[in-house]
Amino acid sequence: MAARSAAAPRGTGRRRASPSRRTPPDVDRIVHERIRLGILAALAARESLTFNELKESLRATDGNLSVHARKLEEAGYVACSKGFAGRVPRTAFRLTAAGRRAFERYVAEMEEWIRGVRGR
DSSP states (O other), X not given: OOOOOTTSOOSSSOOOOOGGGSOOTTSOHHHHSHHHHHHHHHXXXXXXXXXXXXXXXXXXXXXXXXXXXXXXXXXXXXXXXXXXXXXXXXXXXXXXXXXXXXXXXXXXXXXXXXXHHHTO
């Protein structure tokens, strides 16, 4: 096996993103995850959505959606109500006031970050 030259780069060979291309360091990590961001965005547009409506719109599995929805509920960003439609269990979610503020703050931070990356 040939020895590596002292000048050969270490790692995967991928280039590191410059600081201007990274996600802002103070971004809300609860919101930033793709499924959780999708849940908040969908609920920001509607008064409430059922578990199945969210699952279909986000193309998520039952388990994945359940875990992310619970994380948002624990953060106080969504409220969950359980009931029945006839004999069929029904879980519905709605955005809380804190969730709306967190979502709006996240969108504003990302818009500002994108303007900065674009140099405007």
